[in-house]
Amino acid sequence: MLLHTIYLVAIVAEAMSGAIMGMRRGMDLFGICVIGTITALGGGSVRDVLLGNYPLGWIAHPEYLLFTVGAAIVTAMVARSLHHLRKVFLLVDGLGLVAFSVIGCDIARANGMAPAIVVLAGMITGVFGGLLRDVLCNQIPLVLQRELYATVALFTGALYVGLLWCGVDAAAASLGAIGAGLTFRLLALRFNWKLPRFNTAGIRGFE
Amino acid sequence: MLLHTIYLVAIVAEAMSGAIMGMRRGMDLFGICVIGTITALGGGSVRDVLLGNYPLGWIAHPEYLLFTVGAAIVTAMVARSLHHLRKVFLLVDGLGLVAFSVIGCDIARANGMAPAIVVLAGMITGVFGGLLRDVLCNQIPLVLQRELYATVALFTGALYVGLLWCGVDAAAASLGAIGAGLTFRLLALRFNWKLPRFNTAGIRGFE
Amino acid sequence: MLLHTIYLVAIVAEAMSGAIMGMRRGMDLFGICVIGTITALGGGSVRDVLLGNYPLGWIAHPEYLLFTVGAAIVTAMVARSLHHLRKVFLLVDGLGLVAFSVIGCDIARANGMAPAIVVLAGMITGVFGGLLRDVLCNQIPLVLQRELYATVALFTGALYVGLLWCGVDAAAASLGAIGAGLTFRLLALRFNWKLPRFNTAGIRGFE
Numbered sequence: 323m324l325l326h327t328i329y330l331v332a333i334v335a336e337a338m339s340g341a342i343m344g345m346r347r348g349m350d351l352f353g354i355c356v357i358g359t360i361t362a363l364g365g366g367s368v369r370d371v372l373l374g375n376y377p378l379g380w381i382a383h384p385e386y387l388l389f390t391v392g393a394a395i396v397t398a399m400v401a402r403s404l405h406h407l408r409k410v411f412l413l414v415d416g417l418g419l420v421a422f423s424v425i426g427c428d429i430a431r432a433n434g435m436a437p438a439i440v441v442l443a444g445m446i447t448g449v450f451g452g453l454l455r456d457v458l459c460n461q462i463p464l465v466l467q468r469e470l471y472a473t474v475a476l477f478t479g480a481l482y483v484g485l486l487w488c489g490v491d492a493a494a495a496s497l498g499a500i501g502a503g504l505t506f507r508l509l510a511l512r513f514n515w516k517l518p519r520f521n522t523a524g525i526r527g528f529e
Numbered sequence: 530m531l532l533h534t535i536y537l538v539a540i541v542a543e544a545m546s547g548a549i550m551g552m553r554r555g556m557d558l559f560g561i562c563v564i565g566t567i568t569a570l571g572g573g574s575v576r577d578v579l580l581g582n583y584p585l586g587w588i589a590h591p592e593y594l595l596f597t598v599g600a601a602i603v604t605a606m607v608a609r610s611l612h613h614l615r616k617v618f619l620l621v622d623g624l625g626l627v628a629f630s631v632i633g634c635d636i637a638r639a640n641g642m643a644p645a646i647v648v649l650a651g652m653i654t655g656v657f658g659g660l661l662r663d664v665l666c667n668q669i670p671l672v673l674q675r676e677l678y679a680t681v682a683l684f685t686g687a688l689y690v691g692l693l694w695c696g697v698d699a700a701a702a703s704l705g706a707i708g709a710g711l712t713f714r715l716l717a718l719r720f721n722w723k724l725p726r727f728n729t730a731g732i733r734g735f736e
Numbered sequence: 737m738l739l740h741t742i743y744l745v746a747i748v749a750e751a752m753s754g755a756i757m758g759m760r761r762g763m764d765l766f767g768i769c770v771i772g773t774i775t776a777l778g779g780g781s782v783r784d785v786l787l788g789n790y791p792l793g794w795i796a797h798p799e800y801l802l803f804t805v806g807a808a809i810v811t812a813m814v815a816r817s818l819h820h821l822r823k824v825f826l827l828v829d830g831l832g833l834v835a836f837s838v839i840g841c842d843i844a845r846a847n848g849m850a851p852a853i854v855v856l857a858g859m860i861t862g863v864f865g866g867l868l869r870d871v872l873c874n875q876i877p878l879v880l881q882r883e884l885y886a887t888v889a890l891f892t893g894a895l896y897v898g899l900l901w902c903g904v905d906a907a908a909a910s911l912g913a914i915g916a917g918l919t920f921r922l923l924a925l926r927f928n929w930k931l932p933r934f935n936t937a938g939i940r941g942f943e
Contacts, residue, residue: 344673350724352680353673367579372781374790376581384645398727438798453872458660460669462874466758466767473766517764520812551880557931559887560880574786583788591852605934665867667876 325496329425330389332418336362337393338404339415340455344394345401347459357458358394359387365451369426369443373433412511419471420503422448423478424496437483444479445472470510473517478503532703536632537596539625543569544600545611546622547662551601552608554666564665565601566594572658576633576650580640619718626678627710629655630685631703644690651686652679677717680724685710739910743839744803746832750776751807752818753829754869758808759815761873771872772808773801779865783840783857787847826925833885834917836862837892838910851897858893859886884924887931892917 340361344354363380370378380386397404404411426447430440449465449472456463465471482499486492509515547568551561570587577585587593604611611618633654637647656672656679663670672678689706693699716722754775758768777794784792794800811818818825840861844854863879863886870877879885896913900906923929 345727347669347674348726349669349673350675350726352724353670354727356673356679371578371785372792373795374581374788374792378579378581381580381642381646384643384649387645387649401727435795436798438801439795442798442801457664457871458670458673460667460874462761462763463767463872466763466770466872467761468764472770517766519762519764520759520768520815552934554876554881555933556876556880557882557933559931560877561934563880563886578785581788585786585788588787588849588853591850591856594852594856608934664871665877665880667874 325421325425328417328421328500330386331414332421333362333386333389334393335411335414335418336451337390338397338411339452341394341397342401342404343455343459345398351395351398354398355391355394357455358397359390360458361451361455362390362393363387363451364454365422365447365449366426366429368450368454369429369446372446373430373435373443375429375433413508416474416504416507416511417500419448419475419507420478420500422451423475423503424482424499427479427482428492431486437487440483441476441479444482445475448472448475448478468516470507470515470517474503474507474510477506532628532632535624535628535707537593538621539628540569540593540596541600542618542621542625543658544597545604545618546659548601548604549608549611550662550666552605558602558605561605562598562601564662565604566597567665568658568662569597569600570594570658571661572629572654572656573633573636575657575661576636576653579653580637580642580650582636582640620715623681623711623714623718624707626655626682626714627685627707629658630682630710631689631706634686634689635699638693644694647690648683648686651689652682655679655682655685675723677714677722677724681710681714681717684713739835739839742831742835742914744800745828746835747776747800747803748807749825749828749832750865751804752811752825753866755808755811756815756818757869757873759812765809765812768812769805769808771869772811773804774872775865775869776804776807777801777865778868779836779861779863780840780843782864782868783843783860786860787844787849787857789843789847827922830888830918830921830925831914833862833889833921834892834914836865837889837917838896838913841893841896842906845900851901854897855890855893858896859889862886862889862892882930884921884929884931888917888921888924891920 337358340358341354343361344357349357363386366379370376423444425444427440427444429447430443435443452465452471453463456465478499481502482495485495485498490498544565547565548561550568551564556564570593573586577583630651632651634647634651636654637650642650659672659678660670663672685706688709689702692702692705697705751772754772755768757775758771763771777800780793784790837858839858841854841858843861844857849857866879866885867877870879892913895916896909899909899912904912
């Protein structure tokens with residue numbers, strides 16, 4: 323029940339992030355609604371298509387589309403004052419990321435997947451919405467370039483699967499993984515943690 | 530039968546639009562055939578994968594590929610004189626858009642989907658081919674940026690579902706929705722109707 | 737058994753090509769692992785999703801992910817000295833292309849597809865990993881623009897299907913198609929064979 327509420331908050335936050343990027347690319351109202359919806363529901367859709375888990379969440383529950391389209395339209399209306407809310411937005415976005423990860427793990431477990439695929443399904447749920455958003459906005463996906471975003475999703479999923487494996491019950495494992503994952507994400511933002519990049523000067527030969 | 534003929538005309542028109550954009554991006558003959566085929570059949574494929582509706586249309590009917598590849602090759606041959614046909618092309622492209630929408634709705638209905646998903650499946654069929662074309666050509670999808678293109682697909686699908694709901698028989702509802710949708714599209718082109726965009730100056734904080 | 741070994745070599749080669757392109761785009765370590773994995777396994781995943789062939793290969797065999805992630809990490813470590821290996825890399829990449837094509841054909845055959853779809857499934861397996869890599873790296877897919885790469889995949893698949901149709905046994909047909917396809921690819925690289933492109937000056941009217 324709590325997880326479902328967090329899920330709805332998360333798709334609203336993701337739809338807002340998609341809508342904002344769409345506005346900055348000059349999309350019209352329809353485009354903003356589409357990019358918001360794809361950002362919010364794209365990660366779960368990619369996961370379900372890869373797992374063969376039909377029907378997809380938003381097809382079984384078309385009412386989710388009201389949340390994403392509504393969030394995109396409201397964002398378009400009030401975007402001028404949203405920068406006051408930047409910190410709230412990052413908090414909600416981080417909460418969405420870790421909630422998506424736990425939900426993605428649950429769905430893969432319900433489909434009888436191996437633990438490695440369960441963790442991966444969580445990560446795909448968490449990051450592929452933003453990845454599709456960036457592809458449609460014609461930029462290299464941010465998640466591939468910077469910040470400990472996908473790493474947080476992997477950490478959250480692995481912790482959740484580990485807690486379940488240790489016999490912790492599902493509700494406690496969910497909350498523990500979400501709490502620890504969100505803390506990790508906020509610390510990564512606060513201290514600007516990054517993964518290493520590589521000097522590419524030596525690899526010109528492969529163009 | 531009529532709808533099937535319109536469908537074949539539509540995939541030819543879509544394949545031509547993909548081939549033309551591929552040529553303008555310097556693609557070779559193979560690339561032109563691929564981009565034409567993806568533009569023509571990509572919307573229906575995305576719809577079927579999201580709905581879990583197997584086998585996909587072009588897999589059950591590989592002969593559709595002859596139409597799309599043939600259209601792409603002919604387009605490459607005669608592109609120099611195609612600008613004389615620009616108005617015919619826009620008419621056929623609009624016909625394809627509304628026919629794809631009605632066909633997409635039919636397939637979702639046959640799969641027992643809720644009315645909202647039926648209309649959405651029509652829109653996905655109509656616009657995702659062009660969206661994939663633009664992603665592969667490395668530009669922000671036109672459909673997200675301008676013109677009442679997706680709106681026409683939504684209108685056509687909603688009208689079709691509404692007419693069926695009122696008890697109109699399927700053939701009459703198809704023709705009514707196609708006629709009204711095509712009229713809407715041509716009026717939108719003629720009078721340059723657009724959806725609103727938004728001033729993005731206030732949202733710098735979310736980069 | 738030989739085909740399986742070639743497959744593992746091929747996914748390592750493809751993961752390396754993805755990792756190298758990711759490094760050149762400034763991706764971090766996580767991004768390099770993701771782009772390497774998508775390049776290696778994306779073609780087969782697209783094929784399986786289009787055919788409805790579940791479970792996907794890497795979901796049934798998560799250990800494949802160790803190969804692709806390992807290859808990406810090793811590539812990131814040693815990239816400075818990789819240009820000495822450029823010719824080896826092109827050879828292994830070509831071997832991967834033709835092996836992917838034959839494997840893709842086999843899977844479509846096992847799913848009872850028509851011969852045209854079998855050949856197409858081989859081509860999709862061979863080229864869609866690189867196509868997804870290029871989309872995520874925000875460039876027009878190389879395979880649509882130059883070199884006889886997809887043509888080699890089509891040729892290999894068609895030859896394989898043709899040999900089977902003539903009654904040649906599967907092992908001999910695999911090896912024959914792989915040998916001929918690889919020879920074709922190496923000749924195309926050596927002599928810089930290309931497909932025709934088209935003068936696009938006459939098609940400005942369709943913007």
